Amino acid sequence: MVPSSRRRFLAGLGVVGTAGLAGCLDAIPRFPKRVHDRDAVLTPRSDGWRSKHGGSARRGVTDGSLPSDATASPVLAVDDWWEVQPVFGPDEVVVPVQLPPESDAHEPSFEGLVALDSKSGDERWRFAYEKPFATPTVVGDTVFVQGKTTYALDRTDGTRYWEYRSGYGYAGTAPVFVDGVVAVIASRSRTVAGVDARTGEKLWSTPLVSEFPTGIASDGDSVYACTPGGGDDGPGELARLDASTGAFEWRTDLDARVSTPTVGTDRVYAWVGRRLAAFDGATGDELWSVRLRTSDHRYPPVVVDGGQCLTLEQKRGRNPNPTLVALDATSGEVQWRGPSAHELDTVQLAANETHVYVVLDSHDVAAVDRTDGTVTETWELPGHPTAGVAVDDGTAAVVTREEFEESVTLLN
Template structure:
């Protein structure tokens, strides 16, 4: 992507040519050394550098990363961790990420996956030899060069034995690739990287992680409590991967064993990487710019945009009774927009604090609606309900839990009987404990019932007096008044449990490219709709139509009664580059308009015809959520900002900055903003 007016033209001795992307630590640029070598320059955000603890950690990590040498790693070539700004330069790897390659070209054959596994094991051997643990191995951190993969981003690696990063209890990594011991806040060592390697290989072979997608807490829960789904893998490969994914880190194989097992010349010799991937990498290497890309607005024809990794998880669509809650990790710092006229009369603040509450140690925000905010204490088995408008306590109680059967080591050693709230729907608050799912009255906290679910705690969607509880390959139906099971239905395929919706007499769920509809009267499959790419978002249902986005960036409208495609929008033309097709965001339907975010764009379409009403590029590289409130669209983005757009025209109103870190929970419910940070819960009202 071209440099913008706010980007530097040079960092250290490196001339910057283009922007490659952005992450939690800062922006990444394509640069050239004085001798012409291409490098990736990561510039750390100023806000992080104001934290002296972070700067000290960054200095240590740069020193450690420089010790890593290996063919399948992107070497650190230069750095100035004490500079202003601080920066790190690594070898530039022209090529798709594994995440992009699978989305664009499909899953890999067994021989290619084995070759990939051998290369990644060799990279981890180099990392571990330098007494490091990578801690964030995932498909977007594996770049595919013409001569093989490279493991990148040691920005959150920590020296083995250095406990500084874990002293706060922060979990670092990407859901589905974080090992269970790290989620339990236990020591994480090289065996954690082996777990992530197994998950990456499963992703390459099946196109989805072994623990599915959806909300982060749901994926993390499956990692700790459930077995991986490896049905898309060849049996011999599945045997290797399942060993890597062992819950007990001591039961996982060593990197040396993986090199022996996966590096067999008959299975992973030269030429193992799929041809289309090699062709793409070769072409991209030839297209690496040698001069700065034209900036936006310059009177020149822009060069092709460079592919960049994206990070977007599947978003959950709950029933209409469930309040929309968009979660972003971040510490919030509100400030007035830069263009405000300081000389004019004072105007009402865009963000007004409503109330705040100090939380007990171990107490966390777990669910919320426009009326109530719910806190849980997992180990004390306590749930507290607050009034969303003023923070007053509505009820608080120690809830029932399930006893752990003495004959089950799995329940005793892995699951436990702590509580985990899973859903708020139909006036009930659901939580899991041991091998049961519990329901309490959301308004009073009164116990309703419990259901034996063998520790696979679902997130039920309630319609009327019926709760639909979805698992990977089936759903079961409970009477919300008694908790008794009414019936169940098996899809016969692996479906995405976070992607369920119920409308009329139809239950809808996604299975990769297919949208499946089950008639809940006849208990038979009613229809199947085939999209052009895998589902990437939850399902938004309105006026007899279901809306969803796919991994290639398209927005679909499908008739919920027949499965007929009403319309689709693929974002072809100036406002969309298909090579960036990392996936769409959750649609929002309000007042006959579908609001949709993709990459850095916010779009509005007529819900009936699909005709565009407006499109607007945001200042940030990526939009992360949309919330429609009256005539205002509240938009959050990857720069950590909250923006108000006019819902009818897309015209921007105010924009407030959020200074993001890893220790807070940020939610939007209508125009109420909830922030949990440093043991304190604060509610704000956003101007609309």
């Protein structure tokens, strides 16, 4: 039996230990899952290029066109072969960047989101956050962007509406917006999460198969998600989720790696291995597919508009540059093959009602007639592009590289 004096001594140590531990815990900073400063403003809505992938307002479709006398001006030096897509908001361009180190420093001077005036290129605001960066999405007066955390920012000044610790995103996983819900990929947990777009409150989380989700897209009602599959990960998958609950509406297993989907009027388009395939948006049934690739390198962009599907066909032989190609969005029949574009893994497309804009293998931006694939105008860039061209309201934005220096370049 332990003597009473020793019991009192041990009990005293326990009290001190507990108090000490509590004190230590109180000293450790707490990181809440969600920080809500104020409700995000989701109006006014506008059409146009809003992100690298996605649905009707987020698939490279714009009402604007480039003027014939547009000239290219580098407006912001960026670092490290920057490939994240510039995105237009009303009167501004927003892009995640890493800025070059100052003087002899080894670390970048800034990492995060920068907003530039779309006409002058003058900086409007910046918001620091951690890599890896995802391409942002603009909805009304809110910019949604994801790193390790998903943020909702005031588009006018870059101040925070809210943040939610969603987990890692990456350049292809732009947030999507559906009827008041923002869906994001938390790639480490292999889930798609639905968050209240105004407040940042988590509404649902849906686990997916495979190593990590490839990307997500949206229409007016649902969220479409892909997992890549292939190799030891089993089949790829294309799935449609209810935007309000995250429940699966359908799931389609596919026998090859699957790209981020692009949403048309009633169909979903995605690369499945080396073929471009169209799926019924309501059922997930495959409707047609066309083999357009000769390797399993990165996926070419897909723009769907006005019954036409625009993408890049990889060439055979020594020339690695792809060819711009137009397909009938209903049947998959090739309508025309156009000019050679820049490298397959860096080019993006932007289309208005009459033309599609693409970076040529000569490193110029070209306007290509959507009826026959002929080049009608070109604009010279100051260097090699490292991300595709975005067009909105008479201005184009592209990241270019000259020798060892990258820059955000505006054409207007």
